[in-house]
Amino acid sequence: MLITKAPKGTQDVLPQEIYKWHYVENIMRDTADKFNFKEIRVPTFEHTELFLRGVGDTTDIVNKEMYTFEDKGNRSITLKPEGTAGVARAFLQNNLNQEPLPIKMYYVNSPVFRYERPQKGRFREHHQFGIELFGAQSAYADAEVIMLAKTLLKQVGLTSVSLHLNSIGCPKCRPQYNQALKDYLRDNIDQMCGTCKERFETNPLRILDCKVDSCKEIVKDAPKTVDHLCEECDAHFNTLKGVLNELGEEFEIDPLIVRGLDYYTKTVFEFITDTIGAQGTVCGGGRYDNLIEEIGGKPLPAVGFGMGMERLLLTMEAAGVKIPKPEKIDVYFAQMDDKAKDLIAVKLAELRNAGFKAEMDIMDRSLKSQMKYANKIECRYVAIIGSDELQKGTIMLRSMESGEQKEIKNDELLEAVK
RNA sequence: GUGAUUGUAGCUUAGUAGGUUAAAGCGCCAGGUUGUGGCCCUGGAGACCGUGGGUUCGAGUCCCAUCUUUCACCCCA
Numbered sequence: 001m002l003i004t005k006a007p008k009g010t011q012d013v014l015p016q017e018i019y020k021w022h023y024v025e026n027i028m029r030d031t032a033d034k035f036n037f038k039e040i041r042v043p044t045f046e047h048t049e050l051f052l053r054g055v056g057d058t059t060d061i062v063n064k065e066m067y068t069f070e071d072k073g074n075r076s077i078t079l080k081p082e083g084t085a086g087v088a089r090a091f092l093q094n095n096l097n098q099e100p101l102p103i104k105m106y107y108v109n110s111p112v113f114r115y116e117r118p119q120k121g122r123f124r125e126h127h128q129f130g131i132e133l134f135g136a137q138s139a140y141a142d143a144e145v146i147m148l149a150k151t152l153l154k155q156v157g158l159t160s161v162s163l164h165l166n167s168i169g170c171p172k173c174r175p176q177y178n179q180a181l182k183d184y185l186r187d188n189i190d191q192m193c194g195t196c197k198e199r200f201e202t203n204p205l206r207i208l209d210c211k212v213d214s215c216k217e218i219v220k221d222a223p224k225t226v227d228h229l230c231e232e233c234d235a236h237f238n239t240l241k242g243v244l245n246e247l248g249e250e251f252e253i254d255p256l257i258v259r260g261l262d263y264y265t266k267t268v269f270e271f272i273t274d275t276i277g278a279q280g281t282v283c284g285g286g287r288y289d290n291l292i293e294e295i296g297g298k299p300l301p302a303v304g305f306g307m308g309m310e311r312l313l314l315t316m317e318a319a320g321v322k323i324p325k326p327e328k329i330d331v332y333f334a335q336m337d338d339k340a341k342d343l344i345a346v347k348l349a350e351l352r353n354a355g356f357k358a359e360m361d362i363m364d365r366s367l368k369s370q371m372k373y374a375n376k377i378e379c380r381y382v383a384i385i386g387s388d389e390l391q392k393g394t395i396m397l398r399s400m401e402s403g404e405q406k407e408i409k410n411d412e413l414l415e416a417v418k
Numbered sequence: 419g420u421g422a423u424u425g426u427a428g429c430u431u432a433g434u435a436g437g438u439u440a441a442a443g444c445g446c447c448a449g450g451u452u453g454u455g456g457c458c459c460u461g462g463a464g465a466c467c468g469u470g471g472g473u474u475c476g477a478g479u480c481c482c483a484u485c486u487u488u489c490a491c492c493c494c495a
Contacts (some may be wrong), residue, residue, distance in 0.1 A: 005468095006484075060493055064419075082495085112495075117419080119489060128495060195492090211492070260457040262493060280460095281495060308495030336453055369448080379455095385455055400455070 008115065009124025011310075019326045023109050024156055026103075028129045031152045032106040037131060040105040042086040048076040054085035054295050056262025058202050065114040068397065079113035082261065083130040083306050084288065087293070091134055092297045101135030106163060120314075121279035131285070134292070137301035139239035140269045141166060142287060143247070145297060145303045149271060149283050150199065156312065159323035161271045161282055164254040165226065167237040171263045173230035178204050180223045185235050186217045202349040208256050225253040231344065233266050239341040240267060263288040267303065277320035282315055331417050332379040333360035334370040336386035344385055347395075347413060354414055375400060 006012060013021055030040070048068050055062050067079040080086050088103060090096075096103050108129045133141050133149055146163065169177055177257055181204050182209075185192070189200055193212045200207065206406050208219055229237060244251055259268045268286035285305020293299040316323070331351055333344045344360045351358040359377075361370050367384070375380045384396040389407070396417055398405040408416050 005486075028452055065493075069486070114494080116493070117491090118487090119491095122494075126495060130495095139460040209493090278490065284495060306495055334454075366448085367454050369455095373455085382455080384454070388453080396454085398454075403455085405454085 007124070009118040011123060011125075020323050021109070023323045024309070024312060024316075025129075027155045027179075028106070028108050028152060031155055032131070034151075035104070037104040037133075037148070038107040040090060040107055040132075042088055042090045042107070042110075043080075044111055045077050046086050047078050047269060048078040050085050050089055050295065051078055051081060054088065054263060054291055055082060056311065059260055061260060062401045064283075065116055067113045071252060080111075081114050082112060082129050083107060083110050084263070084291065084304055086259075087130075087132045087304075088134075088291050088295060088302070090296065092292065097300060098296070101133040103131050103132075103291070104139065105134075106130060112306075119279065120274055120277035121308075121311045123310060128306045129195045129309060129312075130304060130306040132302060132304035134302045135300055136303070140238045140241050140243060141301075142236075142303050143243040145285065145305060146244070146269060147247065147249070149285070149305055149307065153271065153283075153309070155270060155314070156316055158273075158315060158319055158389060160311075160319070160403070161273045161315065162249040163249065164257055164270045164272055165241075165251045166254050166257045166268050167229060167233060167266050168225045168258055168264060168268055168286075169229050169233050173228060173233055174205075176230075177223070177225055177228040177338075179229055181205070181207070182417060184222050185218070193219060202325070203262075205258050206260070209258050211262070219256070224257075236266055239307055258401065263291040263294065265289045266278060271307075273315045275312060275316075276314040280313065281308075282311045297418075329358060329359055329377060329379040330356040331383050331413075332370075332374040332377070333356040333358070333385045334367055334374065334382050335361050336367050337390060338386070339387070340385040340390050343390065343410075344383075347383070347410075350414065351417070354415065356414075383413065 002057050013229050029039070048066070051062055051066065055136040057063070061081050069077055070078050087107065091103065091105075107128070107130050110130065112124055112128050113125050116124060116147075118124060131145055133145055150163070153159075154277075168174075183205070185200060185207065191196060192207070192215050193198075193210065194205050196210050196212070196215050199210075205225070207215065208221065208222065209217065226237065241251075254270075257268055257270055258264075259270075263287045265287065266287040269284070270281045272280045273282055274280055282416075283305055285303070287301070287303045289299070289301040291302060294341065333348060335341055335344055341360075348358050348360050361373075363369075363373075365373065367386075371382065379400050382398045382400060384398065386396075391397055393405075393410050394407050395410060395413055396405060397413070
């Protein structure tokens with residue numbers, strides 16, 4: 001039984017629905033291209049160490065959600081639980097910092113693995129589109145990345161996915177903020193949940209993200225990161241907000257988004273929808289100025305985001321976005337005489353070479369069945385060749401839309417189906 | 419990891435208070451006289467009733483376990 005069942009939390013994308021994926025993938029490529037980002041493809045798995053260092057070994061993702069195993073050479077390998085670390089690794093390994101900066105890259109349909117309990121909009125394997133921009137510290141880089149996401153959403157027909165923005169500061173201002181937060185929480189920490197008690201020591205920032213009601217209540221009036229930014233971070237954030245306003249983009253400052261990956265600094269943002277259930281973050285990203293250094297490179301600023309294909313598709317469906325169906329088949333060849341098959345094969349090749357989408361019967365069905373089949377797979381024309389036509393050197397060409405049918409010469413086919 | 423939920427033909431479902439050969443619609447395949455689709459008609463294939471135990475003379479229908487589905491928590495795309 002198990003061998004005919006996909007593992008929990010994974011999904012097949014079937015031939016009948018693949019056009020939906022192609023549709024958004026094409027828009028992603030086009031949009032990235034307009035912003036002059038270039039595609040990068042990196043491995044599906046990396047050395048576990050990369051994620052421990054890059055994503056952070058106190059994060060939930062690394063702690064309990066990674067698909068980690070030892071390969072036959074005793075290397076610890078992990079299926080990537082997010083897209084950025086692998087790209088950063090490739091950036092360093094291939095010395096892309098020696099190329100003219102900034103380096104602007106994207107990836108499409110990149111599989112991401114996390115051991116989670118599946119639910120609506122959440123899977124053990126999902127696919128991400130993502131953007132990484134290396135080398136620019138300007139807030140205009142943040143704006144560019146955010147605008148790319150925004151444009152993309154618009155291109156796929158989504159206008160009501162809201163942008164939530166925050167700044168969580170940098171290593172310079174973080175300690176002061178953590179101090180302020182701890183000072184505020186200290187009196188109430190007893191009433192908070194177990195994980196928050198731990199976070200209080202290891203990563204107080206993440207307490208802001210806690211969903212336990214009692215914790216949320218306490219956190220509600222906690223100091224905000226945006227009020228404790230150092231001069232540089234504050235200026236950066238103000239510039240970003242300024243550009244977005246200038247561009248007429250709506251956003252909401254959400255002091256509680258902190259993101260679950262340790263590499264983020266300064267800007268963090270999410271595009272959130274309330275139409276697809278509890279897992280409403282369609283796109284999440286931010287600035288990660290420490291990542292490159294963290295994994296062994298010279299310090300280099302960077303910004304990026306990841307966008308979930310499955311969630312995007314769900315959101316589009318919820319919004320009633322109409323995705324164009326694949327093009328019809330131009331010509332289907334029906335045969336009523338074995339001797340016609342070679343001729344059909346030749347005609348078929350001619351049509352295909354000329355750029356048409358064409359098929360022939362390879363099931364040896366009756367003419368009636370061939371017609372029924374042609375109808376089901378949606379053809380513009382059926383070209384019928386039986387012994388009569390074979391003799392006369394003609395083809396019976398039937399329009400499946402109008403039902404009209406005419407006999408044409410063999411060599412008139414290309415012209416007739418245009 | 420926690421809580422709840424689901425599991426009958428490819429799909430959507432029906433299966434009486436447990437009782438003989440498990441139904442239907444859609445889909446699929448084939449026919450409906452001489453070489454032809456979309457409607458209609460007829461026929462056919464297709465289900466070890468998720469799996470493994472148990473209760474019972476007898477279980478798709480009851481019990482247990484397990485896997486799976488779905489939703490939520492958590493986390494995140």
